[in-house]
Amino acid sequence: MADILNVTNVQILYDKTIEAVRDVSITVPEGGIVALLGPNGAGKSTLLKAISNILYPEDGEVLHGSIRFDGQDLTRASADHIVRSGLIHIPEGRRLFDTMTVEENLVMGAYTRQRGEIANGLQRIYDLFPRIANRRSELAGLLSGGEQQMVAVGRALLSRPRLLMLDEPSLGLAPQVVQIIFETIVRLNKEEGLSVLFVEQNAVQALDVAHYGYVLENGRVVLDGPADKLASNRDIQEFYLGSATGGGRRSFRDVKHYKRRKRWLS
Amino acid sequence: MDYLLNITASGLVLGAMYGLIAMAFSVIYKTTGVVNFAQGEMMMLTAYIAWSLGMTLALPFWLMLPLVCVIAALIGGLVEYAIIRPMMGEPPFAIIMATMGLAIVIRSLTILLWGVNAEGFDASVKGGLLEIGPVVLFSEQVFALAVFLLVSVGIWAFMRFTRVGTAMRATALDESAALLMGINVRRIHSLAWAISSIIAALAGVCFALAFSRSPSMWFLGLQSFPASILGGLDAPLGSALGGLLVGVSANLSEGYIGQGLKEISGFVIIILVLMIRPYGLFGRRDLERV
Incomplete structure (x- = not known):
């Protein structure tokens, strides 16, 4: 299977001094679902932002390494070019345009597409998430968290992506809603071959x-x-899964083996 | 009664010009978060260019006006590209100081190129007096009102119904989310500056037609700023309405209370209004989900 995204030895610095990510290489195969796990501050979100090249407003930059998407080098490409290439990023906390209506939010997702595609695209999203269909003319900021996440996913899908990146889609949502979101993603992956890269704290769900x-x-x-x-x-x-085997007391000296194993190449 | 109607009408005309410039302020502020303190000066510069095109080169009015709009858009785009864009990410105070510096440069440049004398601006809209019931207005005053209405409706429709206008609102709300949608945020910023310059240029032309073009025109910018604050700095239509309110109240206070109140009445109103609504009459309060 060909790889759709190749991140190779990427190093990311904030303010030219603070190293957030070091020599990270990850690969997303075409049609694959890849999870990035890790604790807070591990650099997961930073990595996604680097891939979609929106680090510069925060003074972050990719110092070296390369990001290749579908054969083309995107390391220095502009954010809108990246979206046009078929890579979309749903940021942490959804970041909807609060005082715009649901439909206006969705239309913004299709900003890079032809005007004629919008009507069909919207219908597809409303079929996918019937719950937001009848709230289309309400302000996005007034929706519940789960509905907002559905709008965020729908908005991203309207750009007709080939790779969908999600940053903590389950953050602050009811398990039932998280279920719907993940089911939709898996369905899109199976039916349309959408590749997915997502960041998650909830390792059980993610794996x-x-x-x-x-x-x-x-x-x-x-x-x-x-x-x-x-x-x-x-x-x-x-x-990450919180299932200590056997119960009873355990010494921390016995865990985190990988930390003591030398990893010359990461 | 006729007196009241007449000063209200001429107050509306003055307010229309304030409103146009206030809209120009708010289009830039809403989209880019920058307050352009050179707005009045850019308005003056384009009014002078319009005057030169119309009087010195004797271009017909219907050709001069679109040409001025194009030039204004270019000036706005250039200012954004050369001064504002390199300063993005600097503290807002630094950007404001840069626009103030630009204001002084343009003021001096105008005097250097065109001299200090005020000159009348005769164009085909100069058609004498028009009587609408008991109200008597000059044709160029009616022209100013018409421009104001057209621009207000135009801006509203652009922001509401076009994709680029919606993208502009989206950029105003959340810039990095806009980036993630594939919106070219830099281009949106340039566009905001261009649109704002065109609106200000139209205000400048209206003013020069109704009075004269003079090196003190920039002061109109300073007087329009309270109008924008009053209506909400992030609400173009609110700013337009703020302009009308300030214009009418300026005229009424001068006509009924006394000379000298015209200049300060706008500021008195904004102090009163901001005590009750700190984000302006139509400014955006952050939405809260309950």
Whole structure:
């Protein structure tokens, strides 16, 4: 299977001094679902922002390394060019245009598309999420969190992406809504071959959906592997899945093996 | 009664010019978060260019006006590209100082190129007096009102119904989300400056036609700023209405209370209004989900 996204040895600095990501390489295969796991501040969101090149307002920059999407180098491409190429990014916290209506928000998602495609695109989103169809003329900021996430996903899909990046789609949402969101994504992946790269704190959910996973800590990839392998990894179980085996007391000296294993190449 | 109607009408004309410039302020502020303190000066510069085109080159009015709009758009775009864009990310205070510097440069440049004398501006809209019931207005005053109405409706429709206008509102609301939609935010900023310059240029032409073009025209910008604050700096239509309010109240206070109140009445109103609505009459309060 060909790779749709190749991030190679990327180093990202904020303010030219603070290193957020170091020598990270990740790959998303065409039609794959890849999860980025890791604690707060690991550099997951930064990596997504670097891929869609919206770091410059925060004074972040990719110092070296390359980001290739579908064969073309996007490391220095402008954000709108990246969207046009078929890579869309749903940011953390949804970031809808609060005082615009749901439909206006969705239309903005189709900003890079031909005018004629909008009507069909909107209908497709309303079919996908019937809950937002009858709230289309309400202000997006007044929707519930779950509905807002649906609008955010719909807005992203209107750009007709080939790779969808989601930053913590489950943040602050009811489990039931999270279920709907993930089901939709898996369906789009299966039916339309949409590739997905998503960041998630909820590892159980993430490894259930993803085909492959990367664990980031302190700006580095510390572990990666197919989702089922990761889910059965002892460290992952300990720290991300919260299922300590056996019960009773455990010494922290015995866990986090990968930290003591030397990883010359990351 | 006739007196009241007449000063109200001429107040509306004055307010229309304030309103146009206030709209120009707010289009830039809403989209880019920058207050352009050179708005009055850019308005004056384009009015002078219009005067030169219309009087010195004797271009017909219907040709001069669109040409002035194009020149104004270019000036606005150039200012954005050369001064504002390199300063993005600097503290707002620094950007404001840059626009103030630009204001002084344009003021001096205008005097350098055209001299200090005020000159009348005769154009085909000069058609004498028009009587509408008891109200008597000059034709160029009616022209100013017409321009004001057209621009207000135009801006409203542009922001509401066009994709680029919606993208402009989106950029105003959340710039990085707009970037993620594939909106070319830099181009939207340039566009905002261009549109704002065109609106200000129209105000300048109206003013020069109704009175004269003179090196003190920039002061109109300073007087329109309270109108924009009053209506809401991030609300173009609110700013337009703020202009009308300030214009009418300026004329009424001068006509009924006394000379000298004209200049300060606008400021008195904004102090009163801002005490009750700190974000202006039509400014955006952040939406809260309950």
